[in-house]
Amino acid sequence: MSLRHAILVLLQDEEASGYDLAREFANSIGLVWNATHQQIYLELGKLNEQNMVHYRHVPQDGKPDKKLYRITDEGRQELVRWLRRPAAPARVRDAFMVKVAGGALADPETLLGELDQLVQQRKERLANFEAEARKLERQSEGNSRFQHLTLRRGILDQEAWLAWAEEVREVLEDTLNHQH
Amino acid sequence: MSLRHAILVLLQDEEASGYDLAREFANSIGLVWNATHQQIYLELGKLNEQNMVHYRHVPQDGKPDKKLYRITDEGRQELVRWLRRPAAPARVRDAFMVKVAGGALADPETLLGELDQLVQQRKERLANFEAEARKLERQSEGNSRFQHLTLRRGILDQEAWLAWAEEVREVLEDTLNHQH
């Protein structure tokens, strides 16, 4: 139960709309904590009721109006309390990995195809993270060092995954050759 | 929705009780797909109703009786169908990482303490995986190559995390020194 805290962390530096937050969850933080916009809007509603965040209504033309949320003192206090408590253990849910574990039953061609797609995606993400990291390295204010760490995690993660993918490819291609 | 498939994958090689599965979810596969015993028992019940698995009742003395589950042909067919379909995207939920992202607010000492604990845990896990991998390398039957890949993923993942942890430590210690 701490989508709320992830949201509060993001609101620490900037005022943002639900939509803004959804985009951030799809990128940097998304590697480590994911949420859909419905969840985010719901949670923002609750956080607002509990006075952890406040928002101001911003009319726009051309685009729909938006609500810009900012963290309150109460929200910041809650964040600090949470930071002090030990974190919940990390959870992962990677269906492709489960597939590889059960790989003996699968046909290697299909898995190889899927592997290629995933490699492609991960490479793109890696490039994004690296670009963002370079941006951050130029400007160095306040907690940019911590944001940089977030990106470093993403980078190391993608690299590790890609290295693993090459090992998987070898095994799959080998299985393929032995079948024919 | 595929805890069911993770279970079927595990039952591919061996007959197992709910308790056995729970332990496996806590270890090797657990890195990539986690589930509590309640979930597992529930899912085993459903899988049994749908004839994807069958079980035999094994009385024990000293210990409570157990149910040893095995996969059926229907279960194997369902697994193969699932393996053909594209996998759901990987999801991660790492609270400690969120903490680091919001690190500017936290006091570095507490985070450093937590970091040490996590490093300890990860190192232990790494040692376990490496030991298991060495075991598997000696004996090489059927799908042991795929099991080996599972372990390799675990190993690469821990290594990447530990490398990242060192970067985090540097930043945290630096923040600490600038405060005093």
Added chain:
DNA sequence: ACTGCTTATACAACGGATTGCGCAGGCACA
């Protein structure tokens, strides 16, 4: 003109997942 993407918010329904509780006996340690 039509399709699809982007910005923006939100409700409703369902199913998946966690948390809490309960039972049951054995073994180890203080």
Added chain:
DNA sequence: TGTGCCTGCGCAATCCGTTGTATAAGCAGT
């Protein structure tokens, strides 16, 4: 003797999360 941990199974309540649907307007491409 008490405490806590391990083996084993399971129900109930609640909460989290996903999917589907809705509205609304602009902009880009075919």
